[in-house]
Amino acid sequence: MSAVGQDIEKLVKREYKEGFYTEIDSDTFPPGLDENVVRAISRKKEEPEFMLEWRLKAFRRWQRMEEPRWAHLRFPKIDYQSISYFSAPKGERPKSLDEVDPKLLETYEKLGIPLEEQKALAGVAVDAVFDSVSVATTFREKLADAGVIFCPISEALQEYPELVREYIGGVVPAADNYFAALNSAVFSDGSFVYIPKGVRCPMELSTYFRINEMNTGQFERTLIVAEEGSYVSYLEGCTAPMRDENQLHAAVVELVAKENAQIKYSTVQNWYPGDEQGRGGVYNLVTKRGACRGANSKISWTQIETGSAITQKYPSVVLEGDNSIGEFYSVALTNNMQQADTGTKMIHVGKNTRSTIISKGISASRGQNTYRGLVKIVKGADNARNYSRCDSLLIGNHCGAHTFPYLESKNPSARIEHEATTSKISEDQLFYCMQRGLNEEDAVSLIVNGFCKEVFRELPMEFAVEARKLLEISLEGAVG
Amino acid sequence: MLSIDNLHVRIDGKAILKGIDLDVGSGEVHAIMGPNGSGKSTLANVLAGRENFDVTQGEVKYLGEDLLALPSDERACKGVFLAFQYPVEIPGVSNVYLLKAAVNARRKYHGEKAIAAGEFLKLVKEKVKMVDMKEEFLQRAVNEGFSGGEKKRNEIFQMAVLEPTLAILDETDSGLDIDAMKIVADGVNALRREDRSMIVVTHYQRLLDYIVPDRVHVLADGRIVKFGDKNLALELEKEGYGWIRDRLEREPGAATR
Numbered sequence: 001m002s003a004v005g006q007d008i009e010k011l012v013k014r015e016y017k018e019g020f021y022t023e024i025d026s027d028t029f030p031p032g033l034d035e036n037v038v039r040a041i042s043r044k045k046e047e048p049e050f051m052l053e054w055r056l057k058a059f060r061r062w063q064r065m066e067e068p069r070w071a072h073l074r075f076p077k078i079d080y081q082s083i084s085y086f087s088a089p090k091g092e093r094p095k096s097l098d099e100v101d102p103k104l105l106e107t108y109e110k111l112g113i114p115l116e117e118q119k120a121l122a123g124v125a126v127d128a129v130f131d132s133v134s135v136a137t138t139f140r141e142k143l144a145d146a147g148v149i150f151c152p153i154s155e156a157l158q159e160y161p162e163l164v165r166e167y168i169g170g171v172v173p174a175a176d177n178y179f180a181a182l183n184s185a186v187f188s189d190g191s192f193v194y195i196p197k198g199v200r201c202p203m204e205l206s207t208y209f210r211i212n213e214m215n216t217g218q219f220e221r222t223l224i225v226a227e228e229g230s231y232v233s234y235l236e237g238c239t240a241p242m243r244d245e246n247q248l249h250a251a252v253v254e255l256v257a258k259e260n261a262q263i264k265y266s267t268v269q270n271w272y273p274g275d276e277q278g279r280g281g282v283y284n285l286v287t288k289r290g291a292c293r294g295a296n297s298k299i300s301w302t303q304i305e306t307g308s309a310i311t312q313k314y315p316s317v318v319l320e321g322d323n324s325i326g327e328f329y330s331v332a333l334t335n336n337m338q339q340a341d342t343g344t345k346m347i348h349v350g351k352n353t354r355s356t357i358i359s360k361g362i363s364a365s366r367g368q369n370t371y372r373g374l375v376k377i378v379k380g381a382d383n384a385r386n387y388s389r390c391d392s393l394l395i396g397n398h399c400g401a402h403t404f405p406y407l408e409s410k411n412p413s414a415r416i417e418h419e420a421t422t423s424k425i426s427e428d429q430l431f432y433c434m435q436r437g438l439n440e441e442d443a444v445s446l447i448v449n450g451f452c453k454e455v456f457r458e459l460p461m462e463f464a465v466e467a468r469k470l471l472e473i474s475l476e477g478a479v480g
Numbered sequence: 481m482l483s484i485d486n487l488h489v490r491i492d493g494k495a496i497l498k499g500i501d502l503d504v505g506s507g508e509v510h511a512i513m514g515p516n517g518s519g520k521s522t523l524a525n526v527l528a529g530r531e532n533f534d535v536t537q538g539e540v541k542y543l544g545e546d547l548l549a550l551p552s553d554e555r556a557c558k559g560v561f562l563a564f565q566y567p568v569e570i571p572g573v574s575n576v577y578l579l580k581a582a583v584n585a586r587r588k589y590h591g592e593k594a595i596a597a598g599e600f601l602k603l604v605k606e607k608v609k610m611v612d613m614k615e616e617f618l619q620r621a622v623n624e625g626f627s628g629g630e631k632k633r634n635e636i637f638q639m640a641v642l643e644p645t646l647a648i649l650d651e652t653d654s655g656l657d658i659d660a661m662k663i664v665a666d667g668v669n670a671l672r673r674e675d676r677s678m679i680v681v682t683h684y685q686r687l688l689d690y691i692v693p694d695r696v697h698v699l700a701d702g703r704i705v706k707f708g709d710k711n712l713a714l715e716l717e718k719e720g721y722g723w724i725r726d727r728l729e730r731e732p733g734a735a736t737r
């Protein structure tokens with residue numbers, strides 16, 4: 001390999017700055033999973049009876065299911081009995097920020113997410129989930145004034161049980177797939193968002209997930225309901241300490257958009273990716289789906305996936321309402337031994353439905369990056385349109401990029417366009433930038449940022465800069 | 481300013497430059513001419529610091545310093561600029577974004593603070609006029625979908641913004657119609673200064689009607705086979721490069737300075 005090529009390999013070695021562990025007393029279940037564990041979680045959360053029943057049903061279905069292995073991913077069999085299914089900082093759930101353990105506040109501060117409202121990013125409300133529980137949610141009063149509910153889902157189950165009951169499992173059924181079934185049985189927390197009719201949510205909503213304890217799985221569940229004519233923009237972020245063991249994260253996210261409603265859902269995923277040899281890292285196996293229930297509704301997924309050892313997720317949109325719109329914008333970066341198999345499903349059911357898919361895969365070192373997407377047009381979906389574009393960028397010579405676009409169209413009026421490219425950062429591009437004075441690191445990050453531009457511009461302003469920085473860090477390292 | 485002494489360069493084991501000597505004084509403009517494949521771009525790229533080029537002998541001094549010891553970004557920060565023969569496309573990166581990064585890299589290198597947004601905008605708006613381009617040009621992705629002429633003008637525009645001490649123009653005139661070439665030549669002439677030297681690589685004499693060089697060198701088969709003043713270019717125009725080939729065939733390896 002050329003000298004420049006080798007330098008790029010050195011360049012993409014990064015430090016994981018979020019890899020610290022917070023010493024905090026926690027109440028952690030012993031490893032293992034059976035019905036008693038499911039019951040114990042439900043009891044801990046003081047859930048209504050229907051929820052326990054729902055969990056148990058999901059658990060029984062899960063027991064009869066097989067872990068799926070069709071993705072372009074290689075990882076050892078997960079031992080579900082070696083995982084602890086609940087861990088929470090000791091003590092009562094704090095009623096206000098003053099009661100939150102300073103160590104926790106410090107943890108989030110260190111992660112760049114100050115929870116004190118006066119320090120927080122203006123215009124962004126945060127729900128902070130630490131292992132299995134939400135430890136704080138900011139700006140609740142301001143949101144309540146607008147009629148918006150933004151709270152931990154465990155709390156919603158107590159405060160608004162009927163609302164949760166109406167929607168939970170409505171988009172991702174309890175036994176939708178292996179990991180969704182597992183999540184339905186053991187989910188411990190996550191965020192609940194309800195935007196009433198005609199309300200434009202006055203702030204960005206954001207949940208920050210942190211796995212702290214060892215051998216603990218995180219199974220969060222997020223449910224967002226946007227009533228007629230409402231709008232919400234929501235962002236999730238996630239990090240975990242550096243450990244030699246793998247950690248399991250199996251989340252479910254459900255979105256419901258009614259007539260003329262819009263949901264913009266953004267993810268900046270930065271779970272611990274494991275070390276250069278592929279030791280440790282999070283297994284990020286997630287089910288995300290949104291339903292455009294009403295006419296003219298719109299759901300956009302934007303994801304920046306830079307972390308995790310293994311990522312498998314396909315944020316999808318079921319376009320039921322006529323004229324509804326689904327969008328998927330993705331940047332997935334795999335470095336070192338990271339593997340990602342990600343993409344989307346756009347299911348066109350209503351008439352004149354439209355979907356857009358923009359996927360940018362970046363593979364560096366020995367990373368493996370797979371785009372897998374399905375565009376499905378059912379019989380009655382007249383005049384459906386889809387545009388897909390999947391670009392892969394390779395850095396170095398030992399990584400891989402794969403693209404699997406699937407198409408099922410039962411309606412001849414459908415118009416579908418698919419484009420795909422694979423490119424490398426060329427020595428010519430690097431030399432060009434360096435001849436203009438940029439050092440190698442800045443040159444690589446400039447080129448990669450350019451490659452991701454169409455996705456970054458979909459992120460809420462407050463986070464676009466963050467995402468760019470994160471990408472830079474992910475590509476950062478000692479230049480030789 | 482620049483002093484090249486007995487420079488030998490190999491690419492993939494093959495000798496491409498076979499002993500180049502060249503001195504460029506402060507404020508001088510030197511033209512390098514020669515047939516295709518003679519090593520003109522190789523010389524330009526070696527001076528700008530391209531990797532994979534194996535310098536097997538010789539040395540290059542730039543402002544008294546060992547130029548070849550510096551990585552390309554440092555050379556750039558010290559004022560070496562190459563207008564590429566084939567400028568690359570960088571999708572998604574706007575012209576101004578790259579230029580601002582370049583200006584700030586230079587400033588950082590010299591321990592200065594980053595340029596203010598307003599000041600930068602004023603600078604690029606002024607310079608973009610020089611190459612007769614519209615302001616939209618600034619927001620377009622670097623060289624992406626540019627015509628050949630636009631790419632070349634973009635190089636001159638960048639040069640104007642970055643104000644190099646030593647500018648190397650590699651066939652900036654190739655593929656340009658006469659109007660575009662005049663714009664390029666005007667840009668170059670406007671940048672001529674006492675303390676700025678230029679090496680203008682060209683295949684044709686045409687450009688030298690507009691940029692009048694102090695010296696002309698003829699490069700053939702990795703050697704400078706002839707040099708002289710601006711009249712040498714005219715001579716070449718009349719005779720073509722055929723005589724060089726004849727001479728090389730008659731006395732291989734015996735090219736003289």
Ligand SMILES: Nc1ncnc2c1ncn2[C@@H]1O[C@H](COP(=O)(O)OP(=O)(O)O)[C@@H](O)[C@H]1O
Nearest residue numbers: 491492496514515516517518519520521522523
């Ligand atoms: N990257 C490269 N790899 C191999 N050979 C090269 C490379 N670049 C140039 N050469 C060879 O070097 C010689 C000189 O090329 P070049 O410097 O581009 O000439 P010119 O610019 O005068 O047309 C040619 O024979 C060319 O094939």
Ligand SMILES: [Mg+2]
Nearest residue numbers: 520521565651
């Ligand atoms: Mg050339």
